[in-house]
Each structure stands twice: as C-alpha cells, then as structure tokens.
Amino acid sequence: MAANFSSVPILDFALVSDPARKPEFILQLRHALINVGFLYLKNPPVARKDIDALIDYIPRLFALPQQAKDSIRMANSPHFLGYSKLGAEFTKGKTDYREQFDFATPHETQWRPGAPEYLRLWGPSQWPDEDQLPGFKDTMERYLAQVQSLSYDFSRLLAEAFSLAPDALAHFYDSDEFMQHRGKVVKYPANDGSLSDQGVGPHYDAGFLTFLLQASAHPGLQVQNLSGEWIDAPPIPGTFVVNIGKALEFATQGLARATSHRVLSPPIGSTPRYSVPFFQNISLNARLVDEVLEFPPEVLKLKELRGEAAATDSVNFTEFDREPSGKVNLIGRVKSHPDVAERHYPDLFKQIFPQGLPAQVSAY
Numbered sequence: 596m597a598a599n600f601s602s603v604p605i606l607d608f609a610l611v612s613d614p615a616r617k618p619e620f621i622l623q624l625r626h627a628l629i630n631v632g633f634l635y636l637k638n639p640p641v642a643r644k645d646i647d648a649l650i651d652y653i654p655r656l657f658a659l660p661q662q663a664k665d666s667i668r669m670a671n672s673p674h675f676l677g678y679s680k681l682g683a684e685f686t687k688g689k690t691d692y693r694e695q696f697d698f699a700t701p702h703e704t705q706w707r708p709g710a711p712e713y714l715r716l717w718g719p720s721q722w723p724d725e726d727q728l729p730g731f732k733d734t735m736e737r738y739l740a741q742v743q744s745l746s747y748d749f750s751r752l753l754a755e756a757f758s759l760a761p762d763a764l765a766h767f768y769d770s771d772e773f774m775q776h777r778g779k780v781v782k783y784p785a786n787d788g789s790l791s792d793q794g795v796g797p798h799y800d801a802g803f804l805t806f807l808l809q810a811s812a813h814p815g816l817q818v819q820n821l822s823g824e825w826i827d828a829p830p831i832p833g834t835f836v837v838n839i840g841k842a843l844e845f846a847t848q849g850l851a852r853a854t855s856h857r858v859l860s861p862p863i864g865s866t867p868r869y870s871v872p873f874f875q876n877i878s879l880n881a882r883l884v885d886e887v888l889e890f891p892p893e894v895l896k897l898k899e900l901r902g903e904a905a906a907t908d909s910v911n912f913t914e915f916d917r918e919p920s921g922k923v924n925l926i927g928r929v930k931s932h933p934d935v936a937e938r939h940y941p942d943l944f945k946q947i948f949p950q951g952l953p954a955q956v957s958a959y
C-alpha cells in the first residue's frame with residue numbers, strides 16, 4: 596500500500612485532554628507524522644486574544660518607516676535575528692519574494708571565545724522601538740512562550756504516537772534558559788508581474804517541529820506529497836499548521852517525515868499574505884548520530900508500508916548525519932542570508948561562497 600496523500604489531515608487538540616478520546620488523537624497523529632509530515636491542529640492551547648492581537652499588529656509592523664525597519668536589520672545580528680527586506684533571502688539559489696522579521700524566545704548568548712562558533716547562533720532579538728509599536732514586543736513574547744509550551748507538549752504526544760515513553764525526546768532539549776526557539780513574522784507581497792512567484796522556494800525546515808500561524812486568508816502554502824505533486828494547504832481559521840523538520844526526521848530514522856513545502860506569492864492585484872512560523876529547535880550541541888532511538892518493530896513496519904518519496908524539490912539540511920545540530924543550522928542560515936554571514940562568520944562564509952557574495956546564490 597503506497598501511503599500517498601492528497602490533503603493535509605486536521606487533528607483536534609481538544610481530544611488530548613479527554614482520556615476517552617486521546618487514543619484516537621494519538622492514532623491520527625501517528626498517521627500524519629509517518630505518511631504526511633504535515634497536519635492542521637484545531638483548538639491549539641494558545642490564547643485566542645493573543646493570536647488576534649498579534650494578527651492585528653502585523654500590517655502595522657511592516658508599515659513602520661523603512662528607516663525604523665533598517666535600524667534592526669538582520670545584518671546587525673550574529674544570531675540572524677532582525678529585519679530582512681524584500682529580496683534579501685534565498686532558497687535553492689533563487690530569491691524569495693518576502694519581507695520578514697526574525698524574533699526568538701529570550702536568550703543570553705552562551706558562546707565564549709574558544710567555544711564552537713555555532714553557539715553564537717542564539718542570542719537576543721532586535722525589537723522595534725516601543726514608542727513606534729507600543730505593546731508589540733510583549734504580545735509577540737507572550738505568543739512565543741505559549742507556542743514554545745505547546746511544542747514541548749507536542750513532542751511528548753509525538754513520542755507516544757511512536758509507542759515510546761512520553762519523555763523519550765526530552766534529552767534533545769536543554770533546560771529553558773539554554774534553549775531558544777525562533778518565530779518569524781512574514782509578509783508575502785502580491786506578485787507585480789515582473790517577478791517570479793517564489794514567496795519561498797521548496798525547502799525543509801531544520802529543527803524538530805514547526806507551528807505555523809497563517810495570519811491572513813490567502814492560500815499559497817503548498818506541500819509536496821510522495822509522488823512529488825504540490826498539494827494546497829490553505830488557511831483554516833483557528834488552526835495551526837504543524838510540520839516536521841529535518842532534525843526530527845533524522846532522529847526518528849525517517850519515521851516522522853520532513854515534508855518539502857513552498858509558498859507561492861499572492862497573485863497580481865491581491866493584498867499581501869501574512870504568516871508567523873515558529874521553529875522549535877533542539878540543543879545546538881546535539882549530534883543526532885549519537886542519539887539513536889529504539890522503535891518497536893510494528894512502528895518501523897509503518898515506515899516500510901509508506902515507501903520512499905519518489906521525488907522532492909528540496910535538498911537542504913543534509914549534514915545531520917555528521918555535524919552537531921548547531922553547525923547544521925548555521926550552514927543553513929549562511930546559505931539563506933549570505934550578507935549576514937559575510938559580516939559575522941567570515942571563515943564559514945568563504946568556505947560556502949568561495950567566489951564572494953552572490954547576486955544569485957546557488958549553494959543548494
């Protein structure tokens with residue numbers, strides 16, 4: 596039986612707190628993790644009023660004067676946190692047509708001279724001036740804290756879905772003060788006809804789990820199924836889209852699928868599409884080859900039944916078979932944001948881009 600998919604399943608988080616129905620949720624989760632790699636999560640435990648407040652801030656965030664946005668540009672930050680103007684980012688060697696702010700949960704950099712360079716990947720966010728957008732930082736931090744907590748709950752459910760002990764994945768995370776998770780606020784302007792329709796090109800996410808808030812009513816997100824077809828994942832009000840990153844795929848020996856996805860720009864004449872992805876990280880020092888999980892044979896069998904993906908357009912984050920998670924992430928960030936890397940990681944930049952700063956990169 597080839598387990599292909601033609602739509603993304605919808606799971607209801609309310610089942611988790613109902614002992615009679617939780618097993619149903621766990622079975623649906625098992626199917627979604629192994630066969631799809633994407634799911635919608637209904638009734639997520641994040642306060643509706645915080646989600647609504649965040650959605651309300653987004654157009655105002657992007658409407659800040661260009662100078663205010665540039666003053667917190669990502670190039671200021673060795674942590675790749677801050678503002679990226681339209682066209683500053685690349686996926687699969689092509690320019691992504693999106694504008695974004697990378698923020699993250701609070702973190703003090705752990706890097707000290709002599710320690711691995713990838714520890715510099717995490718550190719404080721750059722926030723817009725409180726006077727210019729009162730209350731935004733507070734709202735975003737409250738939002739991030741709740742999604743962070745959901746991400747830990749979810750990784751326990753995920754362990755159960757694979758018939759492991761609920762805390763089987765706990766050792767991939769450090770204690771809160773040593774962890775950092777990233778949340779971006781993204782704007783995809785309408786395609787004006789002169790540009791490609793690549794909002795973001797085909798890619799895998801890097802970490803364990805991604806929780807995506809589609810913050811406007813636009814379609815555009817697409818997910819690649821096992822035979823390589825692109826399946827629409829349009830916004831469903833009141834849900835998050837949850838998907839699996841390359842680190843979790845690697846850590847579960849491919850049981851949980853990291854699924855290739857992309858975003859098409861809104862069509863000419865449309866309004867901008869907005870989204871807020873939250874990327875759950877694992878410890879920067881975790882080397883996945885050293886952390887082999889043991890799965891029951893009946894669970895491994897489900898991977899066999901699924902079969903392999905025949906085709907995918909994504910190629911990033913292949914280094915988990917040898918490098919610590921931090922190094923894999925750093926390589927990904929250098930490829931996506933070469934201008935930031937040239938400034939803060941000159942040696943690694945030169946290794947990856949021996950010809951210098953690319954007009955159009957072709958690193959993937």
Ligand SMILES: O=C(O)CCC(=O)C(=O)O
Pocket residue numbers: 781795800807816856857858870871872
């Ligand atoms: O904006 C979206 O809907 C998805 C964005 C995404 O896949 C990413 O930034 O990794």
Ligand SMILES: [Fe+2]
Pocket residue numbers: 798799800856
């Ligand atoms: Fe993504």
